[in-house]
Amino acid sequence: MPVGLTFDAKPGTAAFRSIYAAAFAPPPWHETPDQIEAFADRLASHARTPGFRCDAAYVDGEPAGFVYGFPSPDPWPDDRLYRPIADAVGDLSMLASRFELHEVAVDPRFAGRGVGAALVRRLTAGVGASWLVTAPKAAAAVRLYERLGWRRLREFTVRGETFRLYLSPDS
Template identity: 70%
Template sequence: MPPVLDDAEPSAAALRSIYAAAFASPPWHETPDQIEAFVGRLPSHTGKPGFRCVTAYVDGEPAGFAYGFDTPDPWPADRFYRPIADALGGDTSALRGRFEVHELAVGPRFAGRGLGAALIRRVTAAAGPSWLVTSPAATAAVRLYERLGWSRLREFDVPRQPLRTFRVYLSPEAPGSSESP
């Protein structure tokens, strides 16, 4: 049976089960505490302007999701936002006010079925220029984004993170994208 993509607001339990399956394994190795922190962030994310989420179900089972929201302007100073701004020399104009794909997760049992591509396309379909962050160590994600025409804007490091190096990618329709490190 083909996957069903659902734009309705999903339950936190469905997102948690997918997130745990996707991010507890390599290269992320997220701990139970980190997974619960994701669940704790959900209410603040769902309330952000422009929030949209798409969930994929295979045979009625939650298999993947993608969500995001409009990047706040002025630029936030929390979590990864500060290191991104530093890597861009303080010029965040290519990202501010655009749609940020904040999470994309596909359960390992459902990988290789095109769910990631379907989810990223669906969540960004009406968004216009979009951006996201991933680790170059997440090779399947990097291949997916680059195959879909997303371009690397910049790499940056976040000290005290298990995966230290991250990349900012711009969607194909985002002007000013480049292959600069």
Template identity: 45%
Template sequence: MTTEVRTVQAGEVIRYADGIRDVYASAFAAPPWNEDPAEADVYAERLARDALRPGFTAAVATAGGTVTGFATAWITPEVFPADRSYGQVAEALGPGRTRRWLCGALEVNELAVAPEAHGGGLGAALLDAVTGPAPDGRCWLLTSVRAEAALRLYERTGWRRVDAPVPGKAALVVLLGPRHPGREEAGDGDWDGR
């Protein structure tokens, strides 16, 4: 069966909400996420709100009419948020790097592939589809260092870890996209917040 990856806009992504919810539930039930299946319902509700964010884009993979993976992204606001994990990210990077690297950049919010679809390059295709419109190549994402398979995917596709641990029990790390202008500076170890 052939898998198709296509980019969808805000108004269209809701058509795929049930399949996205199912992929989310199966992808994030396993370690290191260990999410309760009910969290997939919460995500499906959040997806409708996220689709209203400036610069929202999504990529959906389907095979035989069934959603097998998805990715979502939007433009990070110029005033960096403080909710969710954003405050910890800003603390790790400092105000200067947060502003230069993340504000106004395309932020990959979610990327998930159904476990039965792993190993066929679907994650890389979804990531590529959703980050194509990144302004000046500026895109970034946040994941856990415990998500070893995800980190291998990101590094294999040219993403670079920022050498600044994000505080908190989730063991998060920021990654900059393959064309991000801050990539070279990301690993210099100079974390004084400039």
């Protein structure tokens, strides 16, 4: 674990937003200010989901990264990526009882220092089988998940962009 790394399971939305903007505005994501602002609304909505868990990491007091997730929704939503995931998987029973690692973000200033790995391990500890979606273009994220033992289940395309569905090592 990196020197000076601390955690806060009840971070403020401002810390999450600043980390999200730092992580998703540059390549490969290129998120716009409107997309970054929409994240704050999604986070507020997701925080009301039963079983929601989150954690934020700070390096020497500076917001460095965050992670959050929740048990897979039941019934399965028909929005954003959920419909394409359902189409790619077919049998949703393999995801229905699992924890969804919904968002992982690390400020690029702290990349490569173990922040993402520590956050993923902390959030998924004790939740059992989990899943997540990322894009192959996010090479650092793919390396992180695969190094942590997550295995690729399916690849699918949404509006011309390729995504991968991963299952946790304990799946």
